Amino acid sequence: MHIQPSFRARPGSGTGVPELLSAMQPAAVSFHPADAVIYAPGEAAGPLYFVEFGCVRLLRVTADGRRQISAFHMAGEVFGFEASGVHDSFAESVEGVGLRRLRPANPDQAAGTMLQLALRNLARTEQHLMVLGRRSAGERLAALLLDLADRQESDGLVHLPMQRLDIADYLGLTLETVSRVLRTLKEQRMIRLRSTSDIEILDVAALRALCD
Amino acid sequence: MHIQPSFRARPGSGTGVPELLSAMQPAAVSFHPADAVIYAPGEAAGPLYFVEFGCVRLLRVTADGRRQISAFHMAGEVFGFEASGVHDSFAESVEGVGLRRLRPANPDQAAGTMLQLALRNLARTEQHLMVLGRRSAGERLAALLLDLADRQESDGLVHLPMQRLDIADYLGLTLETVSRVLRTLKEQRMIRLRSTSDIEILDVAALRALCD
DNA sequence: CGACCTGTTGATTCTGCTCAATCAACGTGG
DNA sequence: CCACGTTGATTGAGCAGAATCAACAGGTCG
16 A cells, blocks of 8 residues: 555545545645544634545544434545644544645635535535434445445445444444344345445345435 | 515524625515425525525435435525535425525626535535434434524524424434434433423533533 | 444344323214 | 314324344365
8 A cells, every 4th residue: 555646546435536536735645554543622723635546534423422423434435624724533444545735825715615515515414414314224225335335336346444333323223233134135136245344235225225 | 474685693593695695686584484495405506595484395205105304404504505506305394484686697606605504514414424424312412402502692592493304314313213213312301302392401511512 | 354334133121102091171963 | 162173292002123042154274
């Protein structure tokens, strides 16, 4: 894993990402091994982060230890937005991850692209609210698998970079339930488990029917 | 209810709202009676909306009719952000509501303030993810009551502009559960129900302990 | 090999949902 | 003024889905 000097166009990440970066003084790629803390609540916010490769999780923890992952960010995406000057969440690497800090030279000039990126994250988060508030366990897993399939341009093969506990904490479930639901989806011939972290989607229509 | 020519400073709405408005060509106040649709999914997005008075709900509905309210917006707040050019949610009035359309003359110039407002909504939504994903029914109600108490500057008296079904669809519960939990909080002497829509907070510390 | 970590599976419990009845507040019309 | 219908809120009984507690399997690494 080493520094990649150019920005790669990423599938499924929408438009406008490459061009925005030139205006935002991207720093060199920094590497973070798995489960490293990139920032923590209370730390000063400011620079954004562009994911060069790997996967990052954003999460909050309650006083009694319950975790909620608000988002995973994959290659080509940008995170680190905060309304106040201080981070509210943890950002941690899921697997080894390469990041570029973005430090806009002229904040006013970059505000337009930052707004676009922030709105994309807002839309994703609002969508996730529906999943957590109104979806059954099976529907939640289906939504995650389709979302990942969409963000990777895999034809029918989805890679899960995160492990079961992270999936559970993202979907508001327990890891046991995640495991059981995956088995159920498998028994219904909707998916096939190549390995614990590689899932083959056998029936996209059926999965899509589960989440609308 | 009639047009109010000046912008009122609102408690709990944070900073920067009044000054932003002058840069955004606010239109005259339009009035919407209760349960009116302000915009619907599929409609072209563009202008933002400033809430002059009243309360608005943002919501999505699944194919089989399950509702999830992603946010309530009260006087002094701004909503209507969309990543694409098209709305994903319904915006509806909860009670009679007065709105001003904001149509930035120069989008680049307004991007900075729009970014601030969007980030505020993003932070709120991420916070709500934790509530829906990891909180019990009692904790969810406590969080809502404290949030409303904070946004109104009521000392101990919270007004609920929305009815039980809306509360339930915001918190990912059923209206029966909302009713039952309110009774439990009442029996525990944490709140008192002046009427169905006016709640007196008797023990802030206890409520706060429920949500951290 | 054995310790450890992750994931799977099973048995049981419990929180919140579903279905349903009741109640209070309100408006309308006889 | 009162009978009636409507709407929102409350309460109860039974149920279901997911959590909890617990055991076990497979892989990896020392």
